[in-house]
Amino acid sequence: MSKEEFLSTLKTELEKQNLGNVENMLQFYDEMICDRMEDGMTEEEATASLGSIQDIVKEVVWEKPVTTLVKERVQQSKAKAESNGKGAIWIVLAVLGFPIWLPIAAVIAVCFMVICLVYWIIVLTIALVLLVFPLTTLACLVGAAGVLLGFAPFSTMMICLGGAMILGSLSFLLYKPCLLFFKETGTVFAKMLVGLKKTLFK
Amino acid sequence: MESQFRRGILEACVLAVLEKGESYGYQLVKDVNDFIEISESTMYPILRRLEQTELLEVFSMEHNGRLRKYYRITDKGREKITEMLEEWAEIVKIYQFIVKEREEKNE
Numbered sequence: 001m002s003k004e005e006f007l008s009t010l011k012t013e014l015e016k017q018n019l020g021n022v023e024n025m026l027q028f029y030d031e032m033i034c035d036r037m038e039d040g041m042t043e044e045e046a047t048a049s050l051g052s053i054q055d056i057v058k059e060v061v062w063e064k065p066v067t068t069l070v071k072e073r074v075q076q077s078k079a080k081a082e083s084n085g086k087g088a089i090w091i092v093l094a095v096l097g098f099p100i101w102l103p104i105a106a107v108i109a110v111c112f113m114v115i116c117l118v119y120w121i122i123v124l125t126i127a128l129v130l131l132v133f134p135l136t137t138l139a140c141l142v143g144a145a146g147v148l149l150g151f152a153p154f155s156t157m158m159i160c161l162g163g164a165m166i167l168g169s170l171s172f173l174l175y176k177p178c179l180l181f182f183k184e185t186g187t188v189f190a191k192m193l194v195g196l197k198k199t200l201f202k
Numbered sequence: 203m204e205s206q207f208r209r210g211i212l213e214a215c216v217l218a219v220l221e222k223g224e225s226y227g228y229q230l231v232k233d234v235n236d237f238i239e240i241s242e243s244t245m246y247p248i249l250r251r252l253e254q255t256e257l258l259e260v261f262s263m264e265h266n267g268r269l270r271k272y273y274r275i276t277d278k279g280r281e282k283i284t285e286m287l288e289e290w291a292e293i294v295k296i297y298q299f300i301v302k303e304r305e306e307k308n309e
Contacts, residue, residue: 021250024250025246027271028227028242028246028249028271029242029246031226031227031228031268031270031271032227032228032231032242034266034268035226035227035228035229035270036228038266039228050241050242050243051241051242051243055241055243056242056243059243059244059246059247060243060246060247
């Protein structure tokens, strides 16, 4: 075997083993072959005297820390399990765990629905208030105008004007924070729905 | 020989050779081979670990138009040899104890 052949075969074998320092090792063996040739061996003799590539690789694998070896084993078996019927274990677990996960799922679903309901009630209430305040303000103003035209006493006009001022300023003050509230909570809800969709239908 | 034990001995041999002066891979294999049989495939991980544990340092020098890696022992490496010799003295004591116990049993 020539030096090039030896090193390229070694490289392929080492890469199969998922080792970090392949380059370093190839350099080492390159140097060994060169030194042997300088010592008087031919290229063939030099590569032959290094022993079989299988033995070299085996030795390196032994040098791997046990933790890496174990991790690889786990990953291999995981990959195997997934390719074999793609998570048959999960189906078995789902069937066996039926009495446990069904009530839990039901409780979670009910909780989610209640939260949704409460949220929409709050939103609707606020929206209603936002709608009613300006409308009442308008009504008060109309009432005040009616007084001016002589339909009602002066005191009623004062009450109407006061009501218009209070309600008008309230609706003016509440308008922006409420919109902000809708926007923020709306985004949170949208995100929650997207996340739910993602987990349910991958 | 048990691999861990053999590894420890080989490490000490490499360090002992390097204590005489810096050397390179092939020369180290030849030198250590005078005492214990060692192949390149065994030498490589030993050098690697000695480097990682900073018992030796590696540097490259040009030789015949190519770069060759040389290894030099560190102070930590010298301390390690002393440490190992002390450990082996303990092991010798244990060895003597075991031999003595067996002899007494056989008597």
